[in-house]
Amino acid sequence: MSVVVFVGPTLGQRAVGEILQAEILPPVRQGDVYRVARESPRAIGIIDGYFEGVPSVWHKEILWAMEQGIPVFGSASMGALRAAELADFGMIGVGRIFEDYYARVLEDDDEVAVLHSLAELGFQPLSEPMVSIRATVARALETGVLSPGPAEAILKAGKALQYRERDWPRILTVLAQEYDLNAFSDWLPEGKVDAKREDACEMLRQMAAYLESGTEAPEAPVRVERTLAWQGLTRRIDGDTTRDRSGAQDLLDELRLDPARFAELRERAMLGVLAQEDAARRGLHADREALMAQMDRHRAQAGLTQRRDILHWLEANDLDESGYEDFLGSAALTDEIRALRADRLEPHMLSALRWAGGYTDLKARAEAKEAALQGAENGAFSGQDRLRLLIWYFEERLGQPVPEDLDEHAQTLGLADREEFCTLIAREFLYSQGVGDTAGASDA
Template identity: 85%
Template sequence: MSAVVFVGPTLASQSVGEILQAEILPPVRQGDVYRVARETPRAIGIIDGFFEGVPSVWHKEILWAMEQGIPVFGSASMGALRAAELADFGMIGVGRIFEDYHAGVLQDDDEVAVLHSPAELGFQPLSEPMVSIRATVARALEAGMISPGLAEAILHAGKALQYRERDWPRVLSMLAQDHDLTVFSDWLPEGKVDAKRDDACEMLRRMATYLESGAEAQEAPTRVERTLAWQGLIRRIDSETAGNRSAAQDLLDELRLDPARFVELRERAMLGVLAQEDAARRGLRADRDTLVAQMDRHRSQVGLAQRRDVLHWLDANDLDEAGYEDFLSGAALSDEIRSLRVDRLEPHMLSALRWADEYSGLKARAEAKKTALQVAENREFSGQDRLRLLIWYFEDHLGQPVPDDLDLHAQSLGLADREEFCTLVAREFLYSQGGGDAAEAPDA
């Protein structure tokens, strides 16, 4: 494990990958730093973390990671808060927000807190952090876009809002009517500052430099006191991990009783590992739109129409929302790598057919179909006939519904679009009906 970065609403995974090659994890919560530190990564970076709803990351687990010789960087959000508190113990804080917390200029947690979307939608920020409002006002004041009085009014309005409700439209709506906001409002879309993003990128560059040179100065690590609370945390996490491993082994033992299925899934898993490694080398990351498309595809395939269905499926499959995002991301990256390697897959697929002793049978069928369809090769079907053919193929032949996105289905089979796929289905129908011109499209 090279490096680990905990990030969520502050920065998209793709943006992280453009600066630093690292394992990207969701916003940090209690126990997460201890979990990853056991794997001895070369560095840990904390950008985002949970402030409420779940226990926040402990100071002691960060100290324990540093005790193991792992440098821990912090910036932008939860990372800046913890770095300010632990800078004297060796945690490496980066950026203006960290500096302001460390100097006591900032003290409230709500300065960096934001409302964000759930994991399956990529932790998209839905409110504006107060630190960004402060940085934007400072830039506008320096550029002459606002007066000192208006600057003070904007900051007062922003701070008066609860962090979940804090955004620019609400802030501006709270200002007195005598303020002239026209110039500032026109300047705001291009001029506003994303202070957390700027600091997070600076931290990632600092981590990249460290990983390349190993030159980051380290304080002598402080030994964590093994208090009862600390021992309780590590016992819980260690037993949780052991329990998960035991449950996984029990499940795999059941799978081993079906040897053919076990071998099939093991081969698929191996290809998944290789695809993930290839994606990491290429710096590929699944962006929000890709994750949403992958989620829609999975929900349609498994039949998860409502959110409660998704939550039930997650519980049944031992996943939380962060794990579900990882699951979707892995599938998306495998699809991406497959599309990049498509021109190199055919020889290996033919080899797989030979190994399964299915090559000669499919070859004979392909040759027979080609001979049988010579007369009907240019047969055309109307749009209505094509629909009937698709219903015949999917519902009657495969016993499944027609996919909502035929182009996506075609591409998953290595075809260019739905036209190529419909031609494939039409040829199969004609062949199954005897291959002649007299074959009629099936009834819907």
């Protein structure tokens, strides 16, 4: 573990990776900083964190991380709040939001709070933080888009809204009867300021510069008192980790009793490890679209039609929502790396086939098929012919439903598109039926 950044709605993984190579974790919550600090990362960055419904990160665990010689940076959201409170103890705050909290220009936590989507949807922000509203109004004043009266009214209307309901359409609707804000509304899409994003990016740049400089972390000015509450937190997290590791070993021991299955899963795991390493070297990250595609694929495969089904599956498989996102992200990156390496896989697949002992049988079958279909017309398929072929292959032969996205299915097999795939199964149908040069796809 080199560098850790806790981030959610403020920045996506790709945006973080463009500035700093780091392990990206979901918004920080109580115990998370202590948990990662035990692995001795070179630095910890806190951008986003939970405010309500989930216990917030403790000041003491940040102090404990700094006591271990780990520099802790904070910015934008929860990171700015904790940095303002702990700057005098050595936490490194970055950005205008941090400075305003440190100087007590801002005091309310709701200034940086936003409503956001679940982890499996990429923590997409669903409301506007008050700090961004303030920065946007300031820019509009500077550029002459707003005059002082409407500007003040916008700030009051925004602040009056509960953070979950705070967004530009609602604010403009509230003021529509009192002010003409058409010019401001037209300017807003291009002119608005994402204050949290700007500060978060600046923090990542400072972290990158700090790490590149090789500067030693400053000595922590205080030692964390090992209070009963602190001991309770550390015992709980240490105990959870011990149980997790013990449970994992017990499960693997059960798997070892089935050597063939163990070997198969070990090979899959190795593919995942290599894909992750290759993706890191290439600076690749699973974006929201890729995560959603993987989630749809997994839900269809596992029969998880309702949200309660997903929650039950997560509990049964010892995953929380952030763990599920990692699970989907790993699959997405493996698929992406597999596609990028497709032209280099074929000779290795043939080697694997030789090792498994199936090479000669498949070679004989391929040669027999080519001889049997010599001169057969593969022509274009009508929609009805194609449907009959697909039903024959998937439902009758494989005993599974026809995939919804045939192009995607074809690409997973290393084919260009559904046309190549349909040609493949048409040839198989003809051969399996013992049809020669009189064959046509309409026989399916």
